[in-house]
Amino acid sequence: MSEINLANIVEATLFAAGKPLSTAQLREVFEEHERPDPDTIKEALELLQERYQSTGLELVRVASGFRFQVRQNLSDWVARLSEERPQRYSRALLETLALITYRQPITRGEIEEIRGVAVSSNIVKTLLERSWVRVVGHRDVPGRPAMYATTRQFLDYFNLKSLDQLPPLAEVRDFETLNADFGFAEPAPESAEAGAGTATDAAQSAANAPAQDAEKHISDDYESAFEQPDEDSVGDVISREFD
Amino acid sequence: MSEINLANIVEATLFAAGKPLSTAQLREVFEEHERPDPDTIKEALELLQERYQSTGLELVRVASGFRFQVRQNLSDWVARLSEERPQRYSRALLETLALITYRQPITRGEIEEIRGVAVSSNIVKTLLERSWVRVVGHRDVPGRPAMYATTRQFLDYFNLKSLDQLPPLAEVRDFETLNADFGFAEPAPESAEAGAGTATDAAQSAANAPAQDAEKHISDDYESAFEQPDEDSVGDVISREFD
């Protein structure tokens, strides 16, 4: 029988859970009198990190916590385990998902406006059923349409810790150039396109419940993060994930 | 990146499968030209057995093959992972319990007469199982229905020496007196505040919505002893998402 120690308990818990667990959730499996503090849990996670260094598994951090997963260089073999081919997603679904991801919170109407085409109910239903998106409120306009945002499950599914790990949204070219090309006299007022869009969103939802508003501010922060070059998302070493 | 080797592939496959795999199934994940013979697979399994010797997991052989499982001596911690949150009793159960408390000995039929709806067997069963209620006899009417009364355990749970310590019926109707009588107000004014708030809210909601109340009676019939646990509120989820 192996020793009962903190690292082994954390290891066993993570494998038994079969889903990512946060530090707080890991602490919950201990009785109050023996509950380690978060730093001690982190030490145990680091120890496990090391323990699995030369194995076929790795301990990673995703949005909702820590999980063991198969190292990606072994995925060819593991993929053969299942008869089914991995699911493919339609362009319509991916574009809708991209708009929700980068423009959250966003209504279906706003998605349709940008895509220039109706969004089928099936797509929205699929995204909701997969728990990739959720309704975070309703825009204070006629019809009170639902506003969608992404979830932690979405990030978990795509192996991400946070939204700012997503590839940044492509830049839009300066409209001054555009106007020059077309020989337009006035500078387009939309030159600050992204910023203006966000501001309108914020104004529209300003009348909403304060809770939603608070949420929105959070997303705004993250949205602005997309526009900037990403500093630390790429190849984030695991040791930094424990900070 | 860790090495791609036989043991690592077998390890990853077993952990990803989520079910026991036979040696034959393990061989299947290799392409034909690289497929190891059964003995080589067995060697890899032995190597893995050793690798996990001092960890919280063990590689075991069960009827349908090999699998990794959490060591039995860690079950206390792992069990707490899936520990169900204590549920809440339904309004129907609390009313039934209250009637048994104040009108004991009382039959199910009598409770139903006062409540105006059927009392589900689940409710009675739950109360009996919790040892809060017992059968003290049978009423001498057709069907000889059981008469229920409260138990010593019931008194112990509520820290009462006898039922006498409950407020008299006449005063239960008046929530303000109730709080005073109970001495909720004296030791901790804040908790009395909270208590009074709940009581008043409940009384108000009972008085305000007769229509809803009527609906409630109907649904009571189908009600179990427990309420559905509340889902996480949306606000809760989003704020944690960006932690």
Added chain:
Amino acid sequence: MSNPTAGAKGTSPFNPKAVMGPPLPQQGEMPFAVVMGQALTELPKDLYIPPQALEVILEAFEGPLDLLLYLIRRQNLDILDIDVSDITEQYMQYVELMDALQFELAAEYLLMAAMLAEIKSRMLLPRQVADEEDEEDPRAQLIRRLQEYERFKKAAEDIDELPRVDRDVFLTSAAPPEIERVRPEPEVGLQEILVAFSEVMARANMFESHHIQREALSTRERMSQVLERLSGESFMPFVSLFKAEEGRMGVVVTFLAIMELIKESLVEIVQTEAFGPIHVKARVS
């Protein structure tokens, strides 16, 4: 290691099998579909669309913006350099073709056609700077929409390339140990019972009963206790139900309880001779 932003189109290091179906053409176009056994990766140069392919072509586009983008990209033009007039011509031909084939046209395509027509007509007129103060030029508007759409089209492709669960990322689990399940009992406050009682009584409108008001709970409690002691078939001496050590109050409460039980026909009392001992027994029919 997780490296979510890596993975340029077609060179994903995560899993070469991630991309299913025929390989993507180098120019970055999606194959529209397989029509009559042939993969259609490009629209014919002369814009002729075999009738049976029209439906798949329409399905291949995510709407009028996507079709326009395609037309622009096919000419290897930057959006900023497009000749709206040329593109309009092509777009119109497509739409007319769809129409000629009785194709049920999506409203969005017609709307776009109308917009293009407007742009074209404007270009034929002399430019009136002053008039356009508060009205945005439809060309600028269209180009902005195209650019915006293209950003998200690219973002969708990027998301598709991200490593994802069950394709590139495989989750792990181990069998849990044997677990003895203990479900914690719900907590109940006394207050909750009182509230429940007052509510049910309010509903039943039974507060006005004097009977209930007078009744002391101790009597009810004692009734239960007495009944339990009488649960056997045998007779109990009446006096054995009293406990002297409880004092006068206890005797009174017990007596009241027995009286109430008799009244409710829950017990019967038997006296075999005058002034003889009284026995009590639970009533059994």
